[in-house]
Amino acid sequence: MKLGLATRLTLLNAGIVALTCVGVVALMVTLTDGYMEAHVEESVIAELDVLVADYVIDGLKGVEGFIDIRQNFNAPQHGRVYRLESADGRHLAGGWPQWPARLDTDGSLIRVPNLQRRPATEWLMAAAELPDGSRVMVGFDRIEHDTVMRDVYRAAAIGLGLAFALSLALGALIHRAALQPIATIRRSAETIIDGDLSHRIPHDHSRDEFGALSATLNRMLDRIEQLIAGVRGTSDAIAHDLRSPLTRHRARVEAALRQPPSPETLSDWLHDTLGEIDQVLGTFNALLQLATVEAGVARAQFADVSMTTVLQDAVSLYDAEASERNMTLALSLPDARCMVRGDRHLLFQCVINLLDNALKYGPAGQTVGLSLHCDADAVVIDITDEGPGVAQPDLAFNRMVRGDVTRQTAGHGLGLTLVRAIARLHGGDAVVVPSHRGARLRVSLPMH
Structure with missing residues (x-):
């Protein structure tokens, strides 16, 4: 044994x-x-x-x-x-x-x-x-x-016997105390396995190895719980978004079985169905792209990228759409070229998601500000609009999260999630900056 x-x-x-x-x-x-x-x-x-x-x-x-x-x-x-x-x-x-x-x-x-x-x-x-x-x-x-x-x-033999017995006793006490945190971690893991994802490993915030390990594991569990909550939220949101079109299609099919529609009505139904299918496919494509970004596959293709050029190209792409909506794009660029190490396609996707979000939810006649500045450590992109703002800043970058106002507009609720994923892939982050009017989003990337 x-x-x-x-x-x-x-x-x-x-x-x-x-x-x-x-x-x-x-x-x-x-x-x-x-x-x-x-x-x-x-x-x-x-x-x-x-x-x-x-x-x-x-x-x-x-x-x-x-x-x-x-x-x-x-x-x-x-x-x-x-x-x-x-x-x-x-x-x-x-x-x-x-x-x-x-x-x-x-x-x-x-x-x-x-x-x-x-x-x-x-x-x-x-x-x-x-x-x-x-x-x-x-x-x-x-x-x-x-x-x-x-x-x-005789004294040596007695002393050695006592020393060995004492070493056994002290060894048992010391190792019991040393292994107690491991037993605590094991019990906590069993509790989590049983389904209590909110359980955390108790520790006294000491600076020893087990205290640091427990704190690290707790942060990992926090992240896992957030991811699982995100997956559950995504599943619920997808089920909600699919339920309405599927219910409508089922009702139309049942009505068509009872009484065949006219060719004009059937054509309208088919066009509506194609639009809703495209919306669902767009959601799944966005989820696949998000999964690819979070997997970090693109790191192998990183190269030097000028964020000045990326912002100029993004504004050129959306300038016409802004004019159609009676909006103004205000671009502010520094004199120096702000270089980062990354994937140009993903960085471009990050910027156009920010612009699309600002134009989509902002009122007509507003000015959308897009600025870039850099220092010795970071490249910072700021975008501001005059729209309804961000009601829940701590949830803005979660998957499939849409506010009451934004839910009335076509979209899948993954745009800002992809923005943060791309920023973190490049070693940066995306945050909501407090603003008295409208929304202000900031993307920070490490300077190269």
Whole structure:
């Protein structure tokens, strides 16, 4: 069975802590062992130096007396042995029975097993030759060293066990706290899957990674909810716009079945039907174009585009229509050429949608203002009219949204939606600018 992420992370954390503790404890044990070993060796050499110095001061009798005193006050936990021999090998002092075979009188240290202790230990011995040819030996039992090291090993084992247990507990707590936000995100996702699209991931607006992730996911959910609401609104609007013509066509077909119409009436019906079909096809074509723009396919064909030329061409295209409606197009252009990186056809479509919207809903005799200005960062297009204005600026760029006034005019409610989509495709945006009279729309594009 595969372990869960929290369990694996906890075990990994415990393993890392355990390995670290083992390394630290091993280093401490090694250093302690080295220190204790050096201490015993230094004690043996120091004791031997004392014996040699005592000979210099008091002679051989002084060494014998010193050894007797040492042995009389020798504590069991500090086992020490001595042997003093004359130049001809006679035993003079000390309790060690015979001279060790491997022991030289050059002060070098040897180890001799001490089988009298349980557990067995070792004697650490050294010897020196005195000026008269006699020799003296001293040995220290390593019992103190071994006892200390056994205590160190026992403490290390207990410490490692406690450290491992503590690392497991702390690892579980830390990873539980760290994985809690993930569990919160998972529960929120399940709530959203169940149909509550308004649900958002709760977070405390902290600046840590999970707080930033939750905030980003919430913004994504806001955008998804907006898109779904737009799709629903579009579906409702399309159903509403299709219902009326289909109802009329059904009524005409039923009437024709009951009583065939005259050729003139049939011709009028067919012309009306063609017009309404063209209107429906226009809506679907606009939706397809909008989907293509939002997919970003046109980015591969971006090139340098002069927005000055684009606005001039758009005004030339609509100048005649404005004159027919007794309207005036006022174009204001800067001296400099305002260049952007983009698709010229789509940018032209963006501008003519703005002009078409202003001319379509404005009163006769109005002046439609179209201006262009640019700075170091952005190219800005402003269009103003003297029409009814924008009743709901926050909904103006949504799909299939039409006000009560504009609904009386032919259209499909996707013109401004396409304007914003084209602007955002080019890294800009389209907004409604507050105006005391009429409507004022602004398109901002990054300067190239």
